[in-house]
Amino acid sequence: QVQLVESGGGLVKPGGSLRLSCAASGFTFSDYYMSWIRQAPGKGLEWVSYISSSGSTIYYADSVKGRFTISRDNAKNSLYLQMNSLRAEDTAVYYCARIREMVEDYWGQGTLVTVSS
């Protein structure tokens, strides 16, 4: 069965950095696009970024462009999100999701990132 497990969240000061990871299993990771979506506490869903199966195509939301970097290691069945210059408004649960024909069909349980001094 498809499993996505995020890790790497935590408390970080404004201006700091954090790297999130998403470990995938139960499917051929290298065949699928992957994405990150976030949800601020008590708020709705915000799509953050996606990466193609080979890593050659990447897209970011304007709110994170220039600060966040999505990447993947197909040999390790892992997806990453490097987050730099973090702001209070980046505080959220971050979900990784598998993309099937441009539809996020499976989601992980999320990892909480808190940006606070």
Next chain:
Amino acid sequence: DIQMTQSPSSLSASVGDRVTITCQASQDISNYLNWYQQKPGKAPKLLIYDASNLETGVPSRFSGSGSGTDFTFTISSLQPEDIATYYCQQYDNPPFTFGPGTKVDIK
């Protein structure tokens, strides 16, 4: 970016009621629309894709319709386990924006 709106923002209905949520896109997105269900403390779950296709394993009381800019999501007979927030999402053009959500609870 494509903006998505949903109405109502919340609703309260009785078990067995028919529930309808609407979603509107700021431009034509053809049928590139998903519906997700999110229960408190849980990850979203895909219910409907391509505006009207039921995801495998999802009960048939859930349905979707529409194309272009106007879409509808329906629960034909509300069940207690359907208490959740429902989101539409467009995937016509990135960023793949979500609607603000509709919170459904039992009257």
